[in-house]
Amino acid sequence: MRTLLTFCFLLLTLFACKTKEKDTKEEKTTREKKPLEFGEVLISTQSMEFFVADTLYSGWNTLIYENKSPEVHFVMMDLYPEGITIENTKAELLPPFDDGMRLIMENKMDSAMVAFGNIPKWFQQVKFLGGTGLVSPQHTAKSTVYLEPGRYIMECYVKMFNGEWHTSHGMLKEIIVTNQTTELTPPAPSAIIDISSTDGLILKDSIISGNQIFQTNFIDQKVYENFVGHDINLVRYDNTASLDSLIQWMNWMNPKGLITPAPEGFTFLGGMNNLPAESKGFFEADLVPGNYVLISEVPTADEKNLMYTFSVKE
Known part of the structure; x- marks a missing residue:
């Protein structure tokens, strides 16, 4: 009997050790997973650059963008056609945009449009898959987007x-998105925004103070006069602000548009950059009492x- 009890005790001890060893390995595996595997993408700017990982996972990703610079910035994710790289951007895309903007600043709009005519044809195949809206200096924005594999x-x-x-x-960075997907699922929204070229921008819920998660539904998409589609920017404004100045500033083809310094009285809190038709994304913001505007960069x-x-x- 004593021998049997001893044998049973040894079996139980061995089983407990194996279970503990398995649990320890599982806990260790979980601890060793990188934030990128969970779709957490940290991005920061100190001047004119993006500090971010060179390789991301596909699927849902939350872009957490900390703007430490003294200027307004945003994050836009451009999926390039196969065979096109950042070298093509620098050699073929930036020069006509640089020339066109220089001519706009000289009030030579007709000549500027000629310069923009040199934009390479492959640019029409770029797919814009979201990002953050405009973000004021010393602010952090959080947006959740679905990234397809690619460059x-x-x-x-x-x-x-x-x-x-x-x-x-310097504010362009090449990133590879792999076939391996994140473990992230879309967040539960507290408010829904529909946006389209026909019905405009519609906020479908009343908003209260505190942390809010906005779901953005892009019903359709089109290219506007400024060569880009509609997006959504969340902006808080005070009593000194002029909404007319904001409207003009949101058009980069205006010599004074989208330029430093931003109009006074406005704080840019992020949002959702361009998405294709029938796509959705999410952005998060902590709202305090005050006046706000949702506006597209068109x-x-x-x-x-x-x-x-x-x-x-x-």
Whole structure:
């Protein structure tokens, strides 16, 4: 009997050790997983650059963008056609945009349009898969987007005080998105925004203070006069702000548009950059009582109904 009990005790001890060893290995595996595997993408800017991983996973990713610089920036994810790289961007795409913007700053719009005519044909095949909206200095924005595998250019084309693009000063980075997918699932929204070229921008829920997660539904998409589609930017404004100045500033083809400094009285809190038709994305913001506007970076956003003002009460 004593021998049997001893044998049973040894079996139980061995089983407990194996179970503990298995649990320890599973815990270790979980601890060793990188944030990128969970779709957490940390991005920061200190001047005119993006500090971010060179390789990301496909699927849902949350872009957490910390703007430590003294200027307004955004993050835009451009999926490039096969065979096109950042070297093509620098050699073929930036020069006509640089020339065109220089001519706009000289009030030579007709000549600028001729320069833009040299934009390479492959640019029409670029697929814009979201990013953040505009982000004020010393602010952090969080957006969740679905990334397909492929070669991307992360960019910001806000303009410096002299009209030169941020892209031409270092704010473009090549990123490879692999076939391996993240473990992230879309967040549960607290508010829904529909956006289209026909009905404009519609906020479908009332908004209260605190942390809000906005789901953005891109019903359709089109290319506007400024060569880009509609997006969504969340902006808080105070009593000194002029909404007319914001509307004009949101058009980069205006010599004073999308240029440093941004109009006074506005704080840019992120949003959702361009997405294809029938796509959705999410962005998060901590709202305090005050006045807000949702606006697209297109010419005459108010006339296109791509602007929506609302207030958050105490």
